[in-house]
Amino acid sequence: MFIPVLQYINYHSSKNKMVLPARLEMLTLTFLAVLSTCAHGLKIDLSRLALRRPSYFVNKRSDSGCHGNPCEAAKPFLCRSSLTCVALKYVCDGTWDCDDGFDEEPSVCNAASRPSFDDLLYLINKERHWMVPTLFNGADPELIAHSLTTANGIQDISDEVGLTPQNEDNLRKAFQAASEGDERPLLDMGMPQGAWHEIQYLLQKLLDSGFQLH
Ligand SMILES: [Ca+2]
Numbered sequence: 274m275f276i277p278v279l280q281y282i283n284y285h286s287s288k289n290k291m292v293l294p295a296r297l298e299m300l301t302l303t304f305l306a307v308l309s310t311c312a313h314g315l316k317i318d319l320s321r322l323a324l325r326r327p328s329y330f331v332n333k334r335s336d337s338g339c340h341g342n343p344c345e346a347a348k349p350f351l352c353r354s355s356l357t358c359v360a361l362k363y364v365c366d367g368t369w370d371c372d373d374g375f376d377e378e379p380s381v382c383n384a385a386s387r388p389s390f391d392d393l394l395y396l397i398n399k400e401r402h403w404m405v406p407t408l409f410n411g412a413d414p415e416l417i418a419h420s421l422t423t424a425n426g427i428q429d430i431s432d433e434v435g436l437t438p439q440n441e442d443n444l445r446k447a448f449q450a451a452s453e454g455d456e457r458p459l460l461d462m463g464m465p466q467g468a469w470h471e472i473q474y475l476l477q478k479l480l481d482s483g484f485q486l487h
Contacts, residue, residue: 350376380423386482387422388475394418396475403463408444410436426485445486451476 344351344358351358352371359370365382375381387393397404397414409417412434420433427448431441443462450458456469464472 352376379425383425383482383484384422387484388478390418390422393421393475396471400464400468400472403465407462408440408447409434410440421479424484426487428485428487447472448476448480448484448486452480 342349342351343356348358348360350361350364352373353375354373355371357371359376363370364376365385367377370376394414397409397417401414405411405414405417409430417430417434420430424430424433427436427441427444430436430444436444446458447462450456451473454473456464456473459469459472460466
């Protein structure tokens with residue numbers, strides 16, 4: 274079964290370009306040289322990449338929709354600054370296979386072990402009435418999902434999304450609540466009854482991937 278893992282979204286629409294933190298700008302620049310790619314039949318989906326052009330989305334990965342990736346299926350990971358192609362077993366294996374180390378960048382490796390962008394976006398949209406203002410300062414759900422997929426931890430998300438100290442504190446409490454199996458802090462934040470298990474599952478998956486609470 275196909276499991277989308279690596280998904281990068283461009284947030285440089287004219288609407289929000291001016292308010293985005295420099296960190297996200299740099300992250301987007303990181304992927305400038307990478308075209309839309311797909312990992313055919315493999316675990317990593319590179320079909321959503323940050324490109325410096327208006328919002329770019331590939332709704333669903335499909336073989337017919339994959340284009341721009343010159344790599345063969347056995348080596349589907351395209352390096353950033355060269356046309357070097359890397360087999361997935363060498364992505365995030367601790368050794369640079371791309372000249373610039375793109376295959377070992379933390380954001381790439383974070384995304385490889387995280388819940389998918391789509392799963393996170395679905396949850397955030399579903400719970401957006403309380404989750405977005407309480408935890409993410411009213412930010413765009415796609416930006417939040419992207420950041421959760423690639424960030425090292427809360428500080429990165431704060432820099433990328435623009436959180437208040439209260440948001441950071443609430444986010445930290447939410448992760449701790451998930452870790453401790455205690456839904457009460459989230460109920461106090463406005464989480465509706467019945468939403469807990471899905472939220473706990475995804476937060477715990479983030480923690481399991483090494484997501485840092487500082
Ligand atoms: Ca490598």
